[in-house]
Amino acid sequence: MRFLLSTIGSRGEVQPVVALAMQLTAMGQDAVVCAPPDFHEWAESLGITYVSVGPELRGTAKQSAGTIPTPEQRRQMIEGTVAAQFEAVRAAAEGCDVIVGGGGLAIAAHSVAEQCGIGYVYAAFAPITLPSAHHAPPVFRMLGQKPADGAVDDRTLWAEDAERWNALWGAALNAQRAAVGLPPVEDVRSHIFTGAPWLAADPTLAPWPKPSELDVVQTGAWVIPDNRPLSPELETFLDAGEPPVYCGFGSVRAPEGVTKTMIDTARTLGRRVILSSGWADLSLVDDEPDCLSIGEVNQQALFQRVSAVVHHGGAGTTTAAATSGAPQVIVPQMFDQFYFARRVDRLGIGSAHPSSEPTADSLLAALRHALDIKVADRARTVAGEVRTDGALTAARRLIEMQ
Structure with missing residues (x-):
């Protein structure tokens, strides 16, 4: 079998999918990682087939904590990353049987899986990123969000979070879907996460709270065994x-x-x-x-x-x-x-x-x-x-x- 592991983010998103790719390869399967170019050389040094998508992200670590994009800058970034993902993920998906979307910014993964008629799995790396009545959604401070003041219940906050996903990503996602003959998505977050997401986090360190409306599969964290000597x-x-x-x-x-x-x-x-x-x-x-x-x-x-x-x-x-x-x-x-x-x-x-x-x-x-x-x-x-x-x-x- 051949698997495509798609993610957008820094090392916290890329390293887990590389770990999974290494494990699949060790078990005799084919695996491809589609992720930002910052990690291309490192992943290939581990024997992983790697397809770059989007710009390098390293420079973002030097931005001021108060740097918040304007609405127009945000629109351009969203349209740019969604278009780039559809192009790169679709090309990388050739011959694949399943696509794994790692993290919430892997916007195109599910749609490309639909387009190709293949399987799809969404994987989160922390419980708090998945909707639950047991916790509030995480806050994107870079988008100008602020933590709730405690007066709003978690279910309401998650409903507001779903609206935010639609407002941010809906137009760009549906434009790309229309271009390849797919129907529009009404609930972006549910489309990406699905009703049965995987949770790649340790059950002791980061347990999934129950009962839950989602059918979450907690696999444990995806970690690369590291045998490198210290200098x-x-x-x-x-x-x-x-x-x-x-x-x-x-x-x-x-x-x-x-x-x-x-x-x-x-x-x-x-x-x-x-x-x-x-x-x-x-x-x-x-x-x-x-x-x-x-x-x-x-x-x-x-x-x-x-x-x-x-x-x-x-x-x-x-x-x-x-x-x-x-x-x-x-x-x-x-x-x-x-x-x-x-x-x-x-x-x-x-x-x-x-x-x-x-x-x-x-x-x-x-x-x-x-x-x-x-x-x-x-x-x-x-x-x-x-x-x-x-x-x-x-x-x-x-x-x-x-």
């Missing part, structure tokens, strides 16, 4: 003292001044720091030997050797830290990151930093709590409950579809 420089730094604190914000923007605040906070607590530059190109504030700047790294290996992980709360980093048993401090920036911050706090495996920009006092309180021995013990306990077979489970289900 000699990093090994030397780790061996030179007590386990340091890791700080990184992956492929999203970082709070203004967070590097200095983080390093000053760690030093106050007598801790060394490993700083991941990430897409925001974070850099050290001085040349003192108690800090080390790194680039791309095997998080699975590194997180087992640090005292805490300070990060943005993306699904991938949160899962990697939870699996390693490292306490976490989540400084959420957008979307599902606020959900994962709450889950880490609720599980007792770290701290959820307030949604405000971190200050010396706020980060000190959060990191001090995460470094408490009771939190560290709890993090190690939960690590033993986190599943690592999500991609295998999903691959088996896909193969059984035919």
Whole structure:
């Protein structure tokens, strides 16, 4: 069988579908990933057939937190990405039996599956992105949305969310569907998600709440086993003292001044720091030997050797830290990151930093709590409950579809 895995987003969306593609390939199936060009070289280095779609996204991590597109800019972006997806996904779908749409921005995947007469599965990477009476929808701050004030019930918020999906994506989606002879879609969100979405998230870390109106299949997180060695420089730094604190914000923007605040906070607590530059190109504030700047790294290996992980709360980093048993401090920036911050706090495996920009006092309180021995013990306990077979489970289900 041949599978097309389509997604739009940063590493948090692309890495899971690459993990699934690797698992399918290992099981003797053909798999193609259609995703932004930022990850083309990396995916092909893993032996994955990769089709690029849309522009590079790396520059978005350096945008100001207050950067909100105008309505006209938003319309142009939406029309551009939908058109680009229909073109790239349709070409990549040639000879495929099933299309998997990973994440809510994979707008064209279901329509292309209809056009080709093949199977379709939608996969979410966090429970909060799927409609449920048990939680409110995530907030797109980049679109100018603000969190609800608590006076509106969750069902009403999800109804408003459905209207928002239609307003944002309906015209562009239906224009492309009409161009290939497909009827219009009245409910964009339900069309993309379907009534039986898959949830590629760990059941301990991010469980699907029940009862539910959706027939959700929770497979577990789709994770790539990473056997890469740590660099000699990093090994030397780790061996030179007590386990340091890791700080990184992956492929999203970082709070203004967070590097200095983080390093000053760690030093106050007598801790060394490993700083991941990430897409925001974070850099050290001085040349003192108690800090080390790194680039791309095997998080699975590194997180087992640090005292805490300070990060943005993306699904991938949160899962990697939870699996390693490292306490976490989540400084959420957008979307599902606020959900994962709450889950880490609720599980007792770290701290959820307030949604405000971190200050010396706020980060000190959060990191001090995460470094408490009771939190560290709890993090190690939960690590033993986190599943690592999500991609295998999903691959088996896909193969059984035919």
